[in-house]
Amino acid sequence: MSILGGMRADAARNLELLLSTGARMLAEDPSASIAAIAARAGVDRRTVYRRFASREELLAAVYQARYDAVEQAVEAARLDQAPVAVALHRYVEGIIAANRTWPVETSRLYAEETIRERRRHLIDQVNAFLQRATHEGLLRADLPPGWVAALLPPLMRHAAENLPDLSPAQAADVVVDTLLRGVGAPLPTAR
Amino acid sequence: MSILGGMRADAARNLELLLSTGARMLAEDPSASIAAIAARAGVDRRTVYRRFASREELLAAVYQARYDAVEQAVEAARLDQAPVAVALHRYVEGIIAANRTWPVETSRLYAEETIRERRRHLIDQVNAFLQRATHEGLLRADLPPGWVAALLPPLMRHAAENLPDLSPAQAADVVVDTLLRGVGAPLPTAR
DNA sequence: TCTAAGTGCTACATTAATGTGCCAGTTAGT
């Protein structure tokens, strides 16, 4: 929104298309050329350079867009207020949706200081939530510190990519269930 | 082994160093240049080209090396014979160790037909094992088909990368425990 | 309808990586 300042409507459309196309292509090949991205988006290579001063800037914009979606999902989950079970599910659902719209790998280009700062903030929020969930008895307390926090992103990412037939909400069902109960059958000898 | 035919000892050392260095660097940046890899391995760029006809061939060799390690781990786990709980743990431990030695991303370059064939075979073995584990009551039977099989690789990969202080065996403890029991606390109202 | 904003296209300079050839020097293994 804020990026599309006093921009003409068609230009804004092109820009959005460029970002989403870029995200998709960069996700499956981080070294995708600007020419290839532009071609797939149906725009001229030159148009990209009119919008972004360099390749780096395009990447940064894609990452910004992804973080916008992620932050929105976190906000919508109300991690600090909603009941832990509800918040967890909503969080997972939101991140899965965000991962599908912006599948770009986060592992690259943490060099961007703005991104690192936003990331730090998000991590703090999630950690605080997980702590609360542990205190309220939703999560086990005997696991290596940070294990659940570290486990969540790849799990959600995996569900986003590999359960294409399920809606974000359904995929979140599977993820949360798997996460909390595991995939092991209850022991026959258990009380 | 078979690759190092009638090769001089120092050449074989260089080759191994080149492969492991290449795997590490390509894992964190798939577009790492041959010059960079060679430099990090302490060899001249020209030496790489004497061993491999092209960049593709170097990549292929790295992938082959990874699959060697993975296949060895699967074999050692004896997925078709050992008790399911034991086999699972040994499998996870072996794959974690392999992931650490050869952290290279498998998602790229499945174009190699030889790799795809080996991959197919491995997948079949693991699927058969998981089916057996389900039949023998180790795993829940009410999950989406293929979900556990799809869940395992990212889990193991994640543990290999993000639990550096734990030995492969310890990391396997955490992974198997998490996988089977989940991270949720038992319900207070549970029987 | 009129203008400014935006696009497509061609051309060009620059950089970086790939892959090859050659030669002098060094080292492994007999």
Place this chain on the structure above:
DNA sequence: ACTAACTGGCACATTAATGTAGCACTTAGA
């Protein structure tokens, strides 16, 4: 100690991507 194998370093051609410039054309929006 001797030879074949191997290496390092330089130079070179080739390819591909980045980033810039200018011009003619189209379209959104007042």
